[in-house]
């Protein structure tokens with residue numbers, strides 16, 4: 206259709222972006238006619254580097270899905286059974302307000318556990334911010350600490366650099382002489398929409414790329430000149446062995462070390478084995494990681510020779526038992542080779558903080574008092590309460606933008622724990638495995654039905670205006686509206702006293718680098734033009750007297766003084782390989798010989814879109830099994846297999862192929878828990894297998910799990 210024909214037919218095109226917790230944030234052009242979405246496209250030209258993926262292009266299927274919730278629901282069956290009756294909004298809001306009041310009056314605000322997450326990342330309609338603001342104004346509640354994605358990276362970044370945010374813009378890749386993508390799969394798991402484009406440009410330029418991953422991932426297929434396969438959870442051993450080569454062969458950047466780092470001597474002693482009598486040699490690491498010593502020596506030499514070189518860490522290796530050690534070791538390796546704060550280097554760790562601000566101005570959250578639980582403690586806290594040493598007896602669970610039963614560790618314990626509270630409320634678009642356990646489900650709007658500002662979380666120097674494409678689906682309300690209406694019922698003032706547009710206008714005005722609201726709204730996309738790639742800690746390196754690192758020594762802490770003060774053998778001051786529970790060498794897990802990794806899916810954002818047929822057919826929800834491990838179990842490609850751990854069992858199809866290390870299996874996270882006979886999950890939800898145990902530094906341990914596999918039936 207030509208532009209003229211469009212105009213005549215009354216069709217308009219608006220710009221928006223997905224607001225999910227996906228690393229990308231891409232341009233969507235939404236065609237709307239007669240109040241309905243008629244198509245979605247993206248714009249590889251004008252929006253260079255912001256090209257949407259299949260998930261974005263199919264959002265009309267999500268917003269218009271037949272299983273989308275269209276009425277408030279009240280439970281009539283037993284918890285989790287999934288039987289509900291439809292009720293009116295007034296009745297639902299009255300009931301939820303009265304439950305909140307009852308529980309708070311009787312047990313105090315800390316008896317409410319707010320289970321919020323990032324169903325929406327919008328600046329105004331963010332699920333975490335809208336919920337936290339409500340409960341703060343209400344006087345507090347119990348909340349969660351521990352970032353499920355990258356707590357290991359955050360912890361390490363704070364200890365090493367005194368800062369949580371360490372993101373760089375992606376044009377930086379083009380200035381590296383060597384890229385090592387470590388436990389990172391950006392061809393699938395999106396980290397800024399411009400990441401893959403920049404990697405493609407780097408590859409075209411001839412920059413060598415090494416990928417370190419137990420799987421031959423799509424990133425290995427697309428980019429790797431060399432694939433180094435190591436056993437999951439052994440990364441720190443390999444990083445220390447690389448450091449051993451650098452130190453013993455005199456390949457460190459000593460001028461950089463001298464000027465900017467603290468604790469080099471102690472680190473060298475540690476690597477040479479002064480403390481425990483074990484030098485961290487490539488041969489030592491080979492026994493742990495499975496990576497041949499010669500490969501380690503060669504990688505160390507080429508990393509040192511390539512100046513600058515970028516050691517780009519993903520988050521899955523850090524989302525594990527002792528995951529903070531992985532990020533500490535990677536950061537130290539970058540520091541001793543002088544690759545911090547320079548164009549073409551990389552700081553393994555967190556995300557964000559560009560001149561536009563990290564996550565941008567967003568709906569303000571006043572400070573709420575209240576106890577904190579780590580995400581891995583929530584089920585024990587629900588089951589045991591104060592008697593078990595937890596800060597409160599939880600009576601009401603309030604879920605906003607999270608499918609935590611599916612996405613937290615140890616689903617079967619979660620199923621038992623969710624029988625405990627007196628009331629569960631969920632704001633949802635779909636009847637997820639978590640929402641099935643609610644007493645009240647309140648149906649919410651989709652992002653195509655709201656105006657907002659989209660902010661990338663991984664080093665993207667841009668903002669996207671999210672136009673409201675269509676009116677909310679009948680029967681749904683935004684989280685903001687729901688909380689405002691509950692606030693009114695509970696006599697809480699000031700929750701939302703402005704129209705959406707006024708809030709957004711204020712956010713934009715308060716964000717440096719943004720144009721006037723009206724022109725942003727018309728242009729749709731605001732890109733920052735940066736004179737050179739944005740690199741974290743450039744100031745600290747170029748002008749160390751004026752900008753010291755915010756660590757006790759004012760330098761990059763190879764030896765962390767803060768960690769030394771903890772005096773905790775599981776959080777040692779120097780990056781250390783600590784053999785993991787359910788790691789490859791854990792004899793206690795002998796009955797479960799295979800290590801499970803759980804990557805994110807190309808067809809989902811977390812657990813979302815699992816029920817959308819057009820996306821489901823793009824998913825590859827099969828268990829990857831090496832030919833040797835398959836043969837040992839009599840499993841052929843396509844067979845149905847039973848996967849078990851001490852926590853639970855699931856059945857799923859097997860995909861037998863080269864491309865995964867022997868002893869390791871892989872199943873994408875995010876499939877929906879669908880219990881069948883005997884509680885065996887038929888949906889393929891990995892977290893029926895994982896253990897609800899946190900790493901000492903707070904890392905979420907979804908990548909740490911041992912399992913056994915057998916042919917089913």
Ligand SMILES: Nc1nc2c(c(=O)[nH]1)N[C@H]1C(S)=C(S)[C@@H](COP(=O)(O)OP(=O)(O)OC[C@H]3O[C@@H](n4cnc5c(=O)[nH]c(N)nc54)[C@H](O)[C@@H]3O)O[C@H]1N2
Pocket residue numbers: 226227228229353354355387388389390393394395396417418419420422435436437438439440519520521522524525802803804805806807808809810811812908
């Ligand atoms: N398409 C898509 N994109 C997404 C998301 C999504 O659901 N779908 N989710 C977003 C979110 S919330 C996040 S937090 C990020 C997640 O981003 P990441 O945590 O980086 O991604 P994962 O897919 O879990 O894992 C990346 C790679 O690490 C490998 N790996 C696993 N364990 C180990 C290990 O012990 N050592 C090494 N070296 N490698 C290992 C896996 O095989 C995989 O290829 O992605 C974001 N982007």
Ligand SMILES: Nc1nc2c(c(=O)[nH]1)N[C@H]1C(S)=C(S)[C@@H](COP(=O)(O)OP(=O)(O)OC[C@H]3O[C@@H](n4cnc5c(=O)[nH]c(N)nc54)[C@H](O)[C@@H]3O)O[C@H]1N2
Pocket residue numbers: 226322323324325332353354355524605606607608609612613632633634635637649650651652684803804805810811812813874891892895907908
């Ligand atoms: N084993 C294992 N487990 C993992 C991971 C792993 O790699 N391995 N990854 C972990 C990571 S990195 C993450 S981030 C977590 C993700 O865990 P969650 O944040 O709980 O995951 P999502 O599946 O994204 O759930 C978001 C929910 O919000 C709903 N939603 C969407 N938009 C809105 C809205 O506007 N309002 C409201 N109220 N709801 C909305 C969606 O329907 C969806 O059910 O999972 C973690 N779990």
Ligand SMILES: [Mo]
Pocket residue numbers: 226353354355
């Ligand atoms: Mo995440």
